[in-house]
Structure formats: structure tokens, C-alpha cells
Amino acid sequence: MLNIKELLDEVKASPYREILIVAPHTGVVEFAGLKQGDKVHGLEGEYKERPGTLLATLTRERNRKSITAPEKGVVESIRSELEGKFVEAGEPLVTLKHYMTRKEVIELILQEALHLFRAPERAKYYFVPEVDQKLKVSGKRSVKVHEGMEFLIVSRMKRETPLAYSGPDGIIYSVYFGRGDNVDEGEPLIGVCPEDQLTVIQDVVARIQSEWEEEA
Amino acid sequence: MDAEKRIQGLKDRLTYIRDIFASKEGDNVRLLATKLDDLLNRENKISGSVLSEELDRLEDLFAFSERKLDSILSPMDRVRIVRHPQRICLKDILENVYDNYIEIGGRGEFNIDPAMLIARAYFSRRVGGKVINQMVMVIGQEKGHGEAFRNGGSVKPWGNAKALHYMKVAEIESIPVHTFIFTPGAYPVEDWPGAAQQIARNLYEMAALKVPVISVFSEGGSGGAEAIGLADRRIMLSHGYYSVISPEGAAAIEGGLRGGARATPELIEKCATQLCITAEDNLKNGYIDRVLQEPPLGARPNHYEFFRKLRRELIQATNEAVSEVKSMKLYRAMVIRASKTDDAESIFMRWSLSSSALDRLVELRQRKFRGMSHHARLDGTGVLKRIAVATKGAVWAIHSFFRYDLLGRQKKRLDAMFEDLGAEAHLIRHKLLLPLKRAVDRIIPGNNVDQIHKGEEVRNKLTRLSCPEDGACLVGSEWLWTSPRCQEDRTISCPNARIHQCPDLWAPDLFGDFAGVCPSCGHHFPMEYRWYLENVFAYQDSREFNRQIESINPLNYEQFDLKLDKTKEKTGLKSACITFETAMDGIETVVAVLCAPFRGGSVGAAEGEKFIRAAERAGRKRLPFIAYVHGTAGIRIQEGVNGVIQMPRCTIAVRRYIDAGGLYLVLYDTNSYAGPVASFLGCSPYQFAVQSSNIGFAGPGVITETTGMSIAPDYHRAYHALSRGHIHGIWDRREAKKNLHQSLLTMGGRNLYYR
Numbered sequence: 001m002l003n004i005k006e007l008l009d010e011v012k013a014s015p016y017r018e019i020l021i022v023a024p025h026t027g028v029v030e031f032a033g034l035k036q037g038d039k040v041h042g043l044e045g046e047y048k049e050r051p052g053t054l055l056a057t058l059t060r061e062r063n064r065k066s067i068t069a070p071e072k073g074v075v076e077s078i079r080s081e082l083e084g085k086f087v088e089a090g091e092p093l094v095t096l097k098h099y100m101t102r103k104e105v106i107e108l109i110l111q112e113a114l115h116l117f118r119a120p121e122r123a124k125y126y127f128v129p130e131v132d133q134k135l136k137v138s139g140k141r142s143v144k145v146h147e148g149m150e151f152l153i154v155s156r157m158k159r160e161t162p163l164a165y166s167g168p169d170g171i172i173y174s175v176y177f178g179r180g181d182n183v184d185e186g187e188p189l190i191g192v193c194p195e196d197q198l199t200v201i202q203d204v205v206a207r208i209q210s211e212w213e214e215e216a
Numbered sequence: 217m218d219a220e221k222r223i224q225g226l227k228d229r230l231t232y233i234r235d236i237f238a239s240k241e242g243d244n245v246r247l248l249a250t251k252l253d254d255l256l257n258r259e260n261k262i263s264g265s266v267l268s269e270e271l272d273r274l275e276d277l278f279a280f281s282e283r284k285l286d287s288i289l290s291p292m293d294r295v296r297i298v299r300h301p302q303r304i305c306l307k308d309i310l311e312n313v314y315d316n317y318i319e320i321g322g323r324g325e326f327n328i329d330p331a332m333l334i335a336r337a338y339f340s341r342r343v344g345g346k347v348i349n350q351m352v353m354v355i356g357q358e359k360g361h362g363e364a365f366r367n368g369g370s371v372k373p374w375g376n377a378k379a380l381h382y383m384k385v386a387e388i389e390s391i392p393v394h395t396f397i398f399t400p401g402a403y404p405v406e407d408w409p410g411a412a413q414q415i416a417r418n419l420y421e422m423a424a425l426k427v428p429v430i431s432v433f434s435e436g437g438s439g440g441a442e443a444i445g446l447a448d449r450r451i452m453l454s455h456g457y458y459s460v461i462s463p464e465g466a467a468a469i470e471g472g473l474r475g476g477a478r479a480t481p482e483l484i485e486k487c488a489t490q491l492c493i494t495a496e497d498n499l500k501n502g503y504i505d506r507v508l509q510e511p512p513l514g515a516r517p518n519h520y521e522f523f524r525k526l527r528r529e530l531i532q533a534t535n536e537a538v539s540e541v542k543s544m545k546l547y548r549a550m551v552i553r554a555s556k557t558d559d560a561e562s563i564f565m566r567w568s569l570s571s572s573a574l575d576r577l578v579e580l581r582q583r584k585f586r587g588m589s590h591h592a593r594l595d596g597t598g599v600l601k602r603i604a605v606a607t608k609g610a611v612w613a614i615h616s617f618f619r620y621d622l623l624g625r626q627k628k629r630l631d632a633m634f635e636d637l638g639a640e641a642h643l644i645r646h647k648l649l650l651p652l653k654r655a656v657d658r659i660i661p662g663n664n665v666d667q668i669h670k671g672e673e674v675r676n677k678l679t680r681l682s683c684p685e686d687g688a689c690l691v692g693s694e695w696l697w698t699s700p701r702c703q704e705d706r707t708i709s710c711p712n713a714r715i716h717q718c719p720d721l722w723a724p725d726l727f728g729d730f731a732g733v734c735p736s737c738g739h740h741f742p743m744e745y746r747w748y749l750e751n752v753f754a755y756q757d758s759r760e761f762n763r764q765i766e767s768i769n770p771l772n773y774e775q776f777d778l779k780l781d782k783t784k785e786k787t788g789l790k791s792a793c794i795t796f797e798t799a800m801d802g803i804e805t806v807v808a809v810l811c812a813p814f815r816g817g818s819v820g821a822a823e824g825e826k827f828i829r830a831a832e833r834a835g836r837k838r839l840p841f842i843a844y845v846h847g848t849a850g851i852r853i854q855e856g857v858n859g860v861i862q863m864p865r866c867t868i869a870v871r872r873y874i875d876a877g878g879l880y881l882v883l884y885d886t887n888s889y890a891g892p893v894a895s896f897l898g899c900s901p902y903q904f905a906v907q908s909s910n911i912g913f914a915g916p917g918v919i920t921e922t923t924g925m926s927i928a929p930d931y932h933r934a935y936h937a938l939s940r941g942h943i944h945g946i947w948d949r950r951e952a953k954k955n956l957h958q959s960l961l962t963m964g965g966r967n968l969y970y971r
Contacts, residue, residue: 061720062707063706
């Protein structure tokens with residue numbers, strides 16, 4: 001059984017992810033003048049069209065390329081001794097510390113704790129009437145699913161076919177689609193958790209929601 | 217009660233004056249304000265008759281001050297007048313100028329685009345004891361005194377499509393069209409039918425719309441105005457403006473501002489003055505026919521006398537347009553010509569025209585636009601050369617007429633007959649003689665030894681793998697001209713490297729053999745226009761013409777002379793347009809190129825004229841006409857309306873050419889935006905793009921600024937233009953020549969010399 005408390009403690013002990021920026025290829029490095037502790041941002045804009053903070057430039061064959069931060073974070077260390085030097089591909093240049101956001105932590109924990117049942121094709125999905133009713137009446141944590149149970153209807157181009165559940169037995173913890181929504185292939189439909197872990201997960205998520213400071 | 221109303225009226229007038237003069241409150245305004253305040257303070261203490269007298273006096277003072285202020289209006293003040301919510305709008309005109317109207321194509325808010333208003337309206341009047349009703353189709357932008365759903369008169373593409381639809385209805389019903397231009401500009405979205413492409417379509421249709429069209433300009437914002445502004449008579453309201461760009465937009469460009477930063481009011485004011493946007497300026501330049509004087513500080517909905525004037529003006533203008541081409545007019549035409557608009561209502565003239573008169577009407581309209589903007593360019597061609605060119609042109613026209621029309625048609629008929637006969641003969645031979653031959657062959661074998669011999673040779677060639685004795689397969693670059701960038705010893709990364717993992721490219725490879733195309737993802741790096749001239753259009757052996765037509769600075773725009781001289785020196789060109797006659801794989805064509813390095817490939821009076829002359833030349837010589845757009849940023853804003861007017865002018869030229877049976881083909885490269893795409897380029901029935909090019913109406917910055925939407929970075933990509941249906945194909949640069957040749961053979965009208 002998965003120990004969620006342990007997982008959470010682990011995350012709390014180091015609430016960040018280290019991102020190591022390495023030279024993508026050989027070339028002469030010039031750093032962009034950042035210091036340890038400086039904040040950097042990742043791709044920005046509605047379409048992620050604006051690049052992240054410039055970390056360094058790498059020049060090879062008179063082709064100057066910029067290396068930008070992939071995510072938001074803080075500069076942990078810079079190999080400033082490499083300034084103006086020729087480096088091989090794969091040489092670590094900068095280390096960034098990316099503090100995990102609330103969403104990322106919840107996702108991480110749920111990913112470990114839940115089994116995600118994914119959409120086999122792009123279609124609209126409905127629960128079969130019995131399940132649907134049960135969900136409506138007693139809430140989603142009330143439905144148990146087991147291997148081979150036909151619990152969804154796939155509606156596509158006016159054809160409706162039943163869909164059977166496959167995966168470990170458990171309770172529907174969360175539903176990721178809305179009524180009448182088109183769900184793309186591979187998107188999660190429901191998250192299932194083992195029955196005995198339900199309370200633990202709920203507790204942990206609630207705690208993260210209220211306690212985690214790093215928002216987005 | 218009456219006094220209260222009058223006081224309220226005065227208060228409104230004061231607020232209006234303050235709005236118009238914005239920050240620069242002068243002595244006049246202050247005087248009015250104190251006088252009014254003074255009266256308001258004493259209002260309760262004085263008796264009714266005294267108050268009325270005081271009000272009379274104050275109203276006189278207001279009228280006097282308004283007249284005085286009117287004489288010192290700056291162009292930017294006029295812009296504020298036009299944009300003021302109290303400004304007359306189309307609904308007011310429909311109510312007060314016409315005797316009755318029915319809104320069609322949607323009503324009010326329930327409309328495909330409430331910014332474009334269409335109505336069937338009629339004038340009803342008594343002439344010589346008879347009541348006559350005359351129908352017109354009214355088309356125009358509606359600002360609706362600031363109603364939000366009207367979008368400030370900024371028409372979406374489908375609104376312009378609606379306007380075009382009802383113009384065609386008017387054409388079918390043979391009733392004149394009155395268009396009213398109240399727009400700050402078109403709404404720059406690319407969704408079908410596309411801002412640029414729809415304006416181009418409107419211009420193309422209006423260029424030969426067979427009904428009289430009268431347009432009235434109040435707020436003429438560039439492309440949006442042109443969409444319904446190509447008219448036989450163009451009347452402008454004295455306080456309106458007609459411009460290539462909003463003064464704010466010009467100031468943002470002038471000040472080099474980016475990302476929605478605001479220009480200072482002084483700079484905006486200066487740009488407004490420099491762009492020559494007022495009615496007076498436009499009349500002087502010849503882009504409008506008449507100015508209709510408005511009351512001081514602009515017409516507002518309660519100026520009924522002004523509406524009467526507008527009504528007379530509209531009737532007069534329609535009468536004029538009709539009488540010019542009508543065959544049965546006699547004395548009336550003379551009266552109309554001589555008369556002032558005062559007695560326009562007393563003259564009756566039928567507004568429906570015969571088909572020959574309509575042809576004359578269209579011809580006159582086209583000729584009118586052809587004659588415009590002569591002053592805005594420099595033609596350095598000598599007198600003798602001009603005479604020679606004119607003579608040559610006439611000779612070509614006559615030659616083409618004899619060769620292709622008079623004799624050519626007979627020859628075509630004969631050819632068709634022989635073709636039919638040939639086909640008959642072929643069938644007979646196939647059905648009767650071949651079986652006979654086969655029988656003979658069977659009886660006497662060995663008759664076709666030669667053929668077998670040949671067959672073996674071919675088989676040999678096809679089956680042999682290589683021919684080492686021929687030496688290594690080394691050939692030089694296949695391009696006649698390569699970019700100077702291929703001399704650089706450096707590598708370049710492809711912009712798609714992150715998505716497609718393209719390896720770095722060595723410049724000599726990339727700009728030499730690869731012709732600027734990334735071999736990994738197919739991204740086309742921008743190429744010099746020379747590359748296309750030499751490698752696609754065989755410029756070396758071509759005959760360039762009108763090389764002496766030169767761009768100038770017709771509005772004396774500040775510092776523009778210097779910039780223009782610098783550009784001319786740097787590029788060695790006199791304008792952004794190069795026109796020449798060339799042979800592409802044996803097919804003679806006329807080519808017009810818009811070069812991006814010359815002021816961004818922007819189109820001004822010189823470029824427009826060159827383009828028109830090229831189209832005319834192609835028409836005269838029965839040659840296909842190709843427009844290669846190496847890049848264009850739009851209309852050259854520093855030329856003001858001199859630039860905008862090239863939109864209808866060039867579109868008319870293209871329309872004439874296509875109607876005469878030519879083939880007009882457009883090839884877009886790098887970035888093509890705004891005016892030219894929304895007119896003479898976008899109206900082509902055959903439009904193609906080179907890969908990695910961008911096509912659109914307004915750039916991303918302008919779209920975000922005007923619509924508040926942020927658009928995807930690839931919004932203007934050629935592939936999107938293709939899926940929106942604006943272009944018909946995307947070509948690889950290296951295959952442009954082959955594809956053009958193929959198009960020349962398969963597309964186009966009846967009048968090509970090689971057809």
C-alpha cells in the first residue's frame with residue numbers, strides 16, 4: 001500500500017524541484033549576468049509565445065543562441081567560472097530551484113495515489129443510468145468500480161457503445177469530464193482510489209489546499 | 217419649463233465644446249462657462265421674462281463663440297468631433313434626409329453585424345404637380361451614438377459581405393446606392409470572409425457596379441472606408457476626416473511605440489495635421505468631389521437645416537451622376553450642371569439607366585479614379601520618351617486587336633474546325649485501319665525490326681543502375697543568383713528547432729543550395745527579392761518599364777524626405793514596385809514586384825501608378841499579369857490619402873484587366889499585410905503563397921489594441937490563410953518557377969495571347 005503521509009512529508013521536506021540547465025551542444029558560454037537567488041520566469045503569454053528569462057548564450061560557429069529558463073524559479077547556482085569558455089555538450093551551466101505550486105503537488109500526490117482511467121478515443125462520455133443516478137444521489141465517492149464493469153457510454157457520431165472499466169478496484173475519487181463535453185483521446189476520465197485510502201487522500205488534499213503557499 | 221430646456225441645451229453645448237477641445241481650454245470656453253454659471257446662480261432670483269432675455273443673449277453668445285471656435289479647429293479637433301457620441305449618425309440621416317426607409321439585412325441589435333446598416337429608403341417629392349418616389353439602397357456604418365453593440369462603426373468582415381450583397385441587390389433592381397462612411401476602420405479579424413479579403417472583394421465588385429453610387433464621408437478610416445467608398449460622386453462633410461490611419465496609430469508608428477504604449481497628445485496632434493485628413497485637404501488633392509458645409513463645430517442630430525442641405529446634395533449628386541451618362545436628358549443635364557444644389561429637388565430625373573448608359577457610368581467611374589493622385593509621384597520620364605511610350609502603347613493595342621481579336625478569332629475558329637476533323641480522322645484510322653495493319657503484320661512479319669531495336673535501347677537505359685564512366689555526379693549550384701548571405705562562414709538555427717529538432721544550418725549551404733529552406737522542417741528563411749527576380753522571373757533578360765516613376769513626399773511629412781532618400785540610396789530603387797516584361801519558359805508575362813526593403817514594401821502613389829500601368833500594359837499586349845509580393849507592410853502612411861486611394865485605383869485596373877480576359881496571379885512571400893492585401897492583391901482569383909509567409913489585414917499588435925483579443929502567434933501564417941480560404945496554395949520557394957509556369961498554362965481568361 002502507498003503511504004501518502006510519507007509522500008507528503010517527502011514533498012514538504014524539499015518543496016521544490018531542481019532543474020539542471022545543461023549546454024545543449026558545444027560552444028562558448030556567456031552568462032546573462034544573473035546571480036544566485038535571482039528570480040527567473042518560464043514561458044509566458046497566453047500561447048506561451050514569450051520565452052523565459054535569458055540565462056546564458058551559447059555561441060557555436062558564430063551562431064549565438066540563447067538559453068532561457070524553462071520554468072519559474074530561483075537561480076540556485078551558476079557556473080560562472082565557465083564564462084567565456086568553450087564547453088562540451090551536456091556541461092551543467094545553471095541550476096534552478098523551481099518551487100512546486102499547489103496544483104503541482106496535488107497532481108503529484110494524486111498521480112501516485114489514484115488510478116486514472118483514460119479516454120480510449122475522442123468522444124462524449126456518459127455514465128450508465130444506474131451509476132449516474134448513484135453519483136447524483138449520493139455523491140461521487142459512493143460508486144465502486146471493478147474490472148470489467150460497464151459504467152460508461154461512449155457517444156460518438158450518434159453511435160453509443162458501452163465502455164468497461166479496467167484497472168484496480170476502488171472508488172471513483174474524481175470525475176474529470178462534464179456532461180456533453182468532448183473528451184480527447186488519452187485524457188483522464190475518472191480517478192479511482194482504493195477504498196481504504198479515500199479518507200487519507202481527502203485529508204491530504206484538503207491540507208495542501210489550505211497550507212501550500214506557492215500558488216502559481 | 218421652456219427656460220429649463222434652453223438651459224439644459226446650453227449646458228449640453230458647453231460640454232460638447234469642452235469634449236471637442238479636450239485639454240486645451242481657451243479663453244472662449246472659459247468665458248462661456250463663467251457666463252453660464254453666472255446665469256445659473258441668478259436663475260431663481262430673476263423673473264421669467266428677464267431670464268428669457270438673458271437666455272437669448274447667452275444663446276447668441278454661444279452661437280458667436282461656436283462660429284469663432286469653428287474657425288480655429290485643428291485636424292485633431294475634427295477627429296474628436298467625428299468620434300463624439302453626439303455626432304450625427306446614419307440612423308439620424310435615414311430619419312431626417314429620406315422620407316421613409318426600411319432597414320434590411322437585420323435590424324438594430326438583431327443583425328449579423330450591427331455596425332453595418334442597410335436600408336431601402338426613398339425620396340418622395342413633388343415636381344411639376346406630380347408626386348414622385350425614388351428608391352435608393354442606403355448602405356453605411358452605424359455608430360449609433362455610442363451604442364456598444366455597434367462597435368463604434370467598426371465593421372466585421374461579414375458586415376462588409378452583407379454590404380456587398382445588398383449592392384448586388386441594388387444592381388439587380390437598378391436603384392442607386394448611397395453609402396455613408398462612418399467608420400474608424402475595419403474590425404481586423406481574419407475569420408471568413410476575412411477583413412482584408414472581403415474589402416478586396418467589395419472594391420473589386422464596386423469597381424464595375426452597374427448602378428450610380430454616391431458616397432458621403434464623415435469618418436473615413438482607411439480600409440473600412442474603402443469597403444463602401446468607391447463611388448461615382450464622393451461628398452465629404454466639412455468636419456469629417458478621411459485618412460490612411462488614425463492619428464493615434466500614426467503617432468504610435470512615428471514614436472516607435474510598441475505593446476500598447478500611448479503617444480503624447482502633442483505627437484498625435486502633429487500627426488493629425490501632417491496626414492492631411494480634413495475635408496479641405498482631400499478636396500484639394502482631388503479625392504472627394506464636394507464638401508458639404510456643416511453647422512459650426514459639426515452637425516448634431518438637432519441640426520435640421522443641415523439634413524435638408526444633405527438631402528438636396530444627395531439628390532443633386534445622384535442626378536449629376538445619372539445625367540452624365542443618360543442619353544435622353546436635353547435641357548435638364550445643363551440645368552443640373554449649372555444649378556446649385558438649392559433647386560435640386562425641383563428637377564426630376566429617372567435614376568434607372570439603360571445598359572449602355574450603365575456601361576458609360578462604370579467607364580466614367582473607372583476613368584475618374586485613374587486620373588487621381590498625379591501630383592503625389594514624380595515621373596522622371598522625358599517628354600520624348602513619354603510620347604514614344606504612348607505611341608507604342610497605341611500600336612500594341614492595335615496590333616493586339618488585329619492579331620488576337622480580328623484575325624486570331626478566325627484562326628481559332630479554323631483551328632477548332634481542324635481539331636474536330638482531326639479527331640474524326642483519328643477515330644476512323646483507329647477503328648478501321650489499325651486492325652488491317654495488324655493483320656498485314658501478322659501475315660508479313662519482320663516489318664518492324666527498327667522498333668524492337670529501339671525498345672531494347674530504352675530498356676537498357678532504364679534498367680542500368682549507374683554509369684561510372686560518366687564521372688562523378690558533381691554539379692554546381694542550380695541557382696542563377698544566390699544571396700550574399702551565403703558568403704558568411706557561420707551557422708544559423710532554424711526557428712522551428714525547438715519543435716522539429718532541426719540541426720543548425722551552415723549559411724553557405726542554407727542560402728546557396730537549399731535556397732533558404734530548412735531541409736529538416738521546410739521552414740523558408742526570408743530571401744532577397746533579387747533571388748526571385750533572377751531565379752524565377754529571368755530578370756536578366758527582361759524589359760523593365762516605368763523605371764523613372766519615383767516615390768516622393770507629397771504631404772511634406774516631417775523628416776520623411778530624408779528617410780526616403782536614404783532608402784532610395786540603400787536599395788537603388790526609386791519606388792517599392794518593380795515592373796517588367798519577361799519570358800517564363802517561353803511564355804511572355806508582365807510582372808509587378810513589391811519589394812520589402814523599400815519602406816517595407818509599402819504602397820504609395822508611385823507604386824500604385826506603376827502597378828496600374830503594368831496591368832494596362834498586360835491588357836494591351838494580351839499577356840498574363842503576375843504580382844509577386846516580396847513583402848508589403850500596407851499603404852505608406854506618410855502619403856496619407858494619396859496612398860489609400862491606390863486601393864480603389866489599382867483594384868479598378870485589375871478589374872479592367874480581368875474583365876478583358878486576362879490572367880492575374882498573385883504570389884505572396886514573407887509578410888503581406890493591410891491595404892494592398894485588402895484591395896488589388898486580395899481581389900485576385902488566383903492567390904498563392906510561398907511557405908512560411910504571413911498574410912493578413914492588421915498585425916498582432918493592432919488586433920490586440922483594437923479588439924482586445926490576444927491572438928495566437930501563428931494567426932497570420934499562410935497555412936491559416938489557406939484553411940480560411942484566402943489563398944489557394946502554398947508553394948515551395950524552389951518550385952515557384954515550375955508552379956508559376958504550370959499556372960500560366962492552366963489558369964486564366966480567354967484573352968491571353970497564347971490561348
